[in-house]
Amino acid sequence: MAKSSRPWYGRDFGLSFRMGLTMFLLFALYAAFILILWAVRVPWAILIIVMVIVALSQLFLSDKIVLWSSGARLMGPQEQPELHQIVTRLAQLADLPTPQLAWINTRLPNAFAIGKNPKTAVIAVTRGLVERLNSTEMEAVLAHELTHIKNRDVTVMSLASFFAMVAAFIVQRFFFFGFAMEGDRRNSRSGGGGQAIIIVWLASLIVWAVSYVLIRTLSRYREYAADRGSAILTGHPGYLASALEKIQSGMRMTPTRDLRQAESMNAFFIFPAVRKNSAMEIFSTHPTLEHRLNRLEKLQQQMEKK
């Protein structure tokens, strides 16, 4: 069989490299954290209990709970048939099972995807989004969400934040943790004392803070990857660019109260619900609109060169 030529969209080594580096740094940070806990001889039993609590909270706080707390309602194929048609075409192109669609009755224009694997994935869209976007822009947003599903972003991000949550748990529930550790120590006569507890607390605090920045960096890279996936799937980077601009301008017209209600969902949204880009980009889950539009523009130029 004749080998077909390189695809028109090429590859983005830079993005993959930075994503890999961020994941490596997180891994190194967590490994160092475990080593410190091991070095000061934190009793395994306590650590395992904390890890089980974190794992359970991750399991139960994700997916269906997010869907339910956002007020989303699953749609049948007869509702919004055009959306179903678009998402079916995109799924066939991406070779994924067609995800279910859910509807959120709010003026806030936004969308998100959840699901640990493509078979159970759900894409939720808001009324504000459907009212505001035309069909090509809608296609671009659905392709962005479908790329999140393909990249298994829910799983990747919950794995990436697992030890960060363990560290946060230790910092926030220091007294519980300290007493448990002290009690265990007395029983086993292993000595050590209060110093070890302070070290554990400080290490947890540092891991929590550093991982916060790393996780948000990873989240931004994965947004870029989903934007890129949308451009590749739709064949038109411009569709997503115009959708993102409309979403941002729609956000400006949304009452602050509605934005605040949606804030806890920001990490999931295609575009964060904030009044202004007040926080620095390094602490935010999404790149700025300007940066995202620049990337899409570059992809468009790259396409033309081919």
Place this chain on the structure above:
Amino acid sequence: MGLFDSLFGRTKLPPGKTDALFALSTAALDIETKLDSTYGAHAAIVLRAVDNSSYDAINKEIHDLLAVGGKDFQATVRSHDDAMGFHWIIFEGPDLEDAINGLHMTADLIKQAGFADSLLAAMFRFGAWYLIYSYRRATFYPFVPTGHSSRNDSREFRIRQTLVSALPMEKDPERWYPLWDPPI
């Protein structure tokens, strides 16, 4: 797409697989005898359009080539852009063989130009139902629409059962992606 592509967020669309399409030539007899359906003189290839001038050029080249045809090539060719930005190249003519050859030539040209990922599906009409070939998965599946968004599942399963020995049929019904209101 593999685990590493997911982990590093790389989107690589699997290129279209075109060769399994020829299996339909030999299965045509089974469709006629066992399913009592004849080829409905309409077939189409469904392409996702790309916003790129070389894509436009290859598209024009395909249409020029198909318009000229050959002396054995009886099908007439027209194109259709649907509401979702997909480009249909439609082959009308009584001979299934012509349609298969025309579709294959089209897909080959698209592949050579580097747009193998924009091949979505090929569709063949058999009376009131359709056989769809998925370029992603190199499999066929039946599509029996009964309205704008409803389909006859049990008939589709029967068709699958009948053709499974003659054609590479898609096993997973979740991948029987509907193509509603086709222009053929």
